[in-house]
Amino acid sequence: MSKTVVEVKQLTKVYKDHEAVKNISFSLEENKIYGMLGRNGAGKTTIMHMLTSQLFPTSGDIEVFGEEPYENYSVLNRICFIKESQKYPQNFRVADVLEIASKVYPMWDEAFASRLVKAFDLPLKRHVKKLSRGMLSAVGIIVGLASRAPLTVFDEPYLGLDAVSRQLFYDQLLADYSEHPRTVILSTHLIDEINELLEHVFIINKGELMINEDVETLRGRALTISGHKDQVAKFTAGKKVIAEVPFGVFQSSTILVESGKNDKAEATEMGLEVTPVSLQQLFVHLTGVPIEQTEVQS
Ligand SMILES: Nc1ncnc2c1ncn2[C@@H]1O[C@H](COP(=O)(O)OP(=O)(O)OP(=O)(O)O)[C@@H](O)[C@H]1O
Numbered sequence: 699m700s701k702t703v704v705e706v707k708q709l710t711k712v713y714k715d716h717e718a719v720k721n722i723s724f725s726l727e728e729n730k731i732y733g734m735l736g737r738n739g740a741g742k743t744t745i746m747h748m749l750t751s752q753l754f755p756t757s758g759d760i761e762v763f764g765e766e767p768y769e770n771y772s773v774l775n776r777i778c779f780i781k782e783s784q785k786y787p788q789n790f791r792v793a794d795v796l797e798i799a800s801k802v803y804p805m806w807d808e809a810f811a812s813r814l815v816k817a818f819d820l821p822l823k824r825h826v827k828k829l830s831r832g833m834l835s836a837v838g839i840i841v842g843l844a845s846r847a848p849l850t851v852f853d854e855p856y857l858g859l860d861a862v863s864r865q866l867f868y869d870q871l872l873a874d875y876s877e878h879p880r881t882v883i884l885s886t887h888l889i890d891e892i893n894e895l896l897e898h899v900f901i902i903n904k905g906e907l908m909i910n911e912d913v914e915t916l917r918g919r920a921l922t923i924s925g926h927k928d929q930v931a932k933f934t935a936g937k938k939v940i941a942e943v944p945f946g947v948f949q950s951s952t953i954l955v956e957s958g959k960n961d962k963a964e965a966t967e968m969g970l971e972v973t974p975v976s977l978q979q980l981f982v983h984l985t986g987v988p989i990e991q992t993e994v995q996s
Contacts (some may be wrong), residue, residue: 700727702764703849703881704749709758711744718744720905721758726849729879731871731895733886733913736902737985742885743782745902746853749883750779762849775804778847782854784838786826793822795837796844803845810874811844817866831858839867843874851883864888868895889978899977903985913977920975920983923965924950933965940983952979 704726711719719741726732736742747753748760751767751774760767767773786795796815800806815822818836826834835857842850856864872895875882886892899916901909909916920940923930927949934951941952952975955961965972 700729702726703728703762705759705761706749707759709745709748709760710756711741711748711753712756718905719748719755722902722905722907723758724900724907724910726881726883728848728881730897731875731882731884733889733892733896733899734883734902735885735889735899735981740902740985741905742902743853746779746851746883746885749849750774750777750851752779775802776848777851778803778842778845778849779851780838780842780853780855782857784834784855786837788825788827790826791823792820792826792829792837795826795841796822799841799845803847805846805848807844807846810846811840814840814843814870817870818863832860832863833858835859836863843867843870846874846878846880848880849883850880851885853885854887856886856888864891868892871895889981890976893977896977901981901984908984916980917974917977918955920952920954920980921961921965922950922952922973922975922979923970924948924973925968925970929968929970933968933970937961941979952983954983 702725706725707723709719709722710717722745734742734746744753748755749762754768762773763776765773767777792815796811800808800811818840820833820836820840826837829837835855836859838855842852842855856867859867868891871882884892884895896913898912899909900907923933925948927944927947930949930951934953937956938954939951940954943950953961962972
C-alpha cells in the first residue's frame with residue numbers, strides 16, 4: 699500500500715469575513731502527480747499555502763510526512779513550493795538563487811539544474827530583477843525540479859512562459875519523475891496541456907472540494923461522440939450533453955455517462971466515433987455555466 703504523504707482533515711480558512719476554504723479533507727499518497735484545479739478565487743493557493751506551512755488554517759488538521767508542518771524543519775526541508783510570482787532578493791543573480799536552493803534542498807541535483815539552465819537558455823550571471831517574466835518563471839521551475847523534494851508544489855508556475863518552454867517543463871517533469879518518483883501537486887488553468895501528466899485530480903469550487911478522483915475515473919464520467927449530426931442527435935436524445943461542436947453536417951457532442959448504461963457500445967453500433975473526453979471539457983462542465991444556460995450566438 700502507498701504511504702500517505704499529506705493528510706488534511708476538515709480544513710477551513712476564513713479571511714476576515716470570507717470563507718476561502720470550507721471544511722476540506724483529503725490525502726496525498728507518495729509518488730503521485732496531483733492536479734489542483736479550480737476557477738479563479740476557488741481557494742487553491744490558500745490550500746497550498748496551508749499545506750506548505752505558509753499560512754495557518756482557521757480550523758482543521760494538516761499532517762505532512764506524519765507530522766505537523768508548522769516550524770518543523772524536518773518536514774519543511776522535504777517540501778518545495780514554487781509560486782506563480784515567486785520573489786527573489788533583487789540583488790541576486792540566477793546563479794545565486796540556484797546556489798541557495800542547492801543548500802536548502804537536501805536532494806538537490808546540481809547536474810540536473812545545470813542541464814535545465816541550458817535547456818531554458820537562462821543567463822546565470824544576470825540579476826533576477828533584469829529577467830523577463832518568463833525567465834523568472836523558468837528559474838522557479840528549475841528550482842522546483844532540481845530540488846527533487848519529496849513533496850513538490852507548483853502553483854501556476856508558468857506565468858509568461860511561452861508554449862515551447864511550458865512543454866519543456868512538462869517533459870522534464872515527467873522524465874525526471876519517472877526516474878525519481880515523488881509527490882507533486884500542480885495547480886494550473888492550462889488543463890489540456892497537463893492532461894497526460896496528472897494521475898489524480900482535486901477540483902476546488904468556491905472553497906469546497908468538489909472532485910477528488912483518479913484521472914481515469916474522472917474521464918470515464920463522459921464521452922465524446924462524433925459523426926453525422928442527425929445520427930449524433932439521435933444518439934444524444936435524452937442524454938445529458940455537456941458540450942457540442944458542430945462542423946458542417948458533422949457534429950461532436952460530449953455526454954455524461956449514466957451509470958449502468960453502455961453508451962460507448964451503443965454509439966459504436968450506430969457507427970459513431972467515440973473518443974475520451976478532455977479533462978478541460980469536464981472541468982468547464984463541472985465548475986462552469988451549464989450548456990443549457992449558455993446563449994448560442996447565431
Ligand atoms: N490574504 C487574503 N485576504 C483576504 N482574502 C483573500 C486573501 N487571500 C486570498 N483571499 C481570497 O480567498 C479566495 C481564494 O483565493 P485563492 O488565491 O486561494 O484562490 P485560487 O484558487 O488560488 O485563485 P487563482 O486561480 O485566481 O489564483 C479569493 O476569494 C481571494 O480573494
